[in-house]
Amino acid sequence: MLAAHQILDTALALVDERGTDALTVRGVAAALDVAPNALYTYFPNRDALRAALVEHLLGELDGVKLPADWPTALRHLAGALRALLARHPGAVPLFVAGPMFGPHGLHTGERALALLAGAGFTPTAAARALYTVLAYTLGFAAMDAAELTPGAPADMDTRVAQRRTAFEAVPAADYPHTHAAASVMATYVTDTQFRSGLDTILAGLARSAASPSR
Amino acid sequence: MLAAHQILDTALALVDERGTDALTVRGVAAALDVAPNALYTYFPNRDALRAALVEHLLGELDGVKLPADWPTALRHLAGALRALLARHPGAVPLFVAGPMFGPHGLHTGERALALLAGAGFTPTAAARALYTVLAYTLGFAAMDAAELTPGAPADMDTRVAQRRTAFEAVPAADYPHTHAAASVMATYVTDTQFRSGLDTILAGLARSAASPSR
DNA sequence: ACCTGAACACCGTTCAAGT
DNA sequence: ACCTGAACACCGTTCAAGT
Numbered sequence A, B: 001m002l003a004a005h006q007i008l009d010t011a012l013a014l015v016d017e018r019g020t021d022a023l024t025v026r027g028v029a030a031a032l033d034v035a036p037n038a039l040y041t042y043f044p045n046r047d048a049l050r051a052a053l054v055e056h057l058l059g060e061l062d063g064v065k066l067p068a069d070w071p072t073a074l075r076h077l078a079g080a081l082r083a084l085l086a087r088h089p090g091a092v093p094l095f096v097a098g099p100m101f102g103p104h105g106l107h108t109g110e111r112a113l114a115l116l117a118g119a120g121f122t123p124t125a126a127a128r129a130l131y132t133v134l135a136y137t138l139g140f141a142a143m144d145a146a147e148l149t150p151g152a153p154a155d156m157d158t159r160v161a162q163r164r165t166a167f168e169a170v171p172a173a174d175y176p177h178t179h180a181a182a183s184v185m186a187t188y189v190t191d192t193q194f195r196s197g198l199d200t201i202l203a204g205l206a207r208s209a210a211s212p213s214r
Numbered sequence C, D: 001a002c003c004t005g006a007a008c009a010c011c012g013t014t015c016a017a018g019t
Helices: A004-018 A025-031 A036-041 A046-063 A070-087 A089-096 A103-118 A123-147 A156-168 A176-185 A190-209 B004-018 B025-031 B036-041 B046-063 B070-087 B089-096 B103-118 B123-147 B156-168 B176-185 B190-209
Strands: none
Touching: A004 A025, A004 A046, A004 A089, A025 A036, A025 A046, A046 A070, A046 A089, A046 A103, A070 A089, A070 A103, A070 A123, A070 A190, A089 A123, A089 B089, A089 B123, A103 A123, A103 B176, A123 A190, A123 B089, A123 B123, A123 B176, A123 B190, A156 A176, A176 B103, A176 B123, A190 B123, A190 B190, B004 B025, B004 B046, B004 B089, B025 B036, B025 B046, B046 B070, B046 B089, B046 B103, B070 B089, B070 B103, B070 B123, B070 B190, B089 B123, B103 B123, B123 B190, B156 B176
């Protein structure tokens, strides 16, 4: 007999190995040696399966520790989400299309809001801060995932080399600044770039946290 | 006889009217009263058509004026991108999956980098700043677009009302902070929230722009 | 070069039937 | 309740053929 978690595990394996498009009802069913329509006992349709997979992955964030120091906590949270999406690039389009606000998403969000409230943020400021960090993290992960070919080798050296090749192909005559900056950007390990942007946001938040409007 | 721009116009109309999934080779061909495979004269495959549509839309950013004051310029640029994506929510997944670095994307990027260089940013700092703003804008637009149903009424009053209903459904007992913040967030016109996050980023950038590392 | 008809290997989903 | 066989209306793409 099947079980919902088996279906989700198989779906995740397919997405990780062969990319977003491999997540098909028929493909998952075949991997489970089952008729395609067998899955409809557990999920009403394909989108429900996708949403359940997102929800399943968001569960990993439940274990993230959130220290009382709010910038550190937001760094941990955003870092964990980014790491999660980086581990499953094929799942990123599902997150983008989807329900960040299921039970697990709400639970993590609630923890973050509670933490910010404890740090002196008003409910409004806390919600805005969290939303900003979330949008940045999701957007960054999306651009990151878009660069990865479905079943390609994703080790950092290879990626940096590929980025360099791609960026150096930009004609320096037409795009001088792009060419100059691109040769540097290729060497940025993506983690470094992610933290840089996140630190910028946290610095901005700290500034308004020091003002009366917080 | 067909033309590439006709195909793209039709594809865009389909995406706008019926959502991302309506962008199919056969659907576009049918809308043009043409056999499905006729499109292969102009695009080698479906992904090329999608990429061309993204590129076509990015062309709208060429007209964005970038004043010398860099925070204002970044506000204009990010605002124009967000407005573009808000006008075509069904196209957002294409941007996310896709090639922000075609000719039009490069051109706009180059203009932004030149502007930041003129404001005293090093190539490295300029590239990082632009990437951060881009990630935030794309992530925000993605979450925004995910909320919209394919052919639903998208006027602001309706959306706020729907958001309120959705957020108020969150049980206050389990998620007190979420519930409290959510009732406020529902009333945020999305533009206000977008500018709030963007201002946070710009404030963070201004801080590092004042330091020697810029 | 540009378009069509026909075909291939896929999709998601439904329905009736079996256990 | 859980699964299957068969069918439906779709996909993207290719190939040979026509103009």
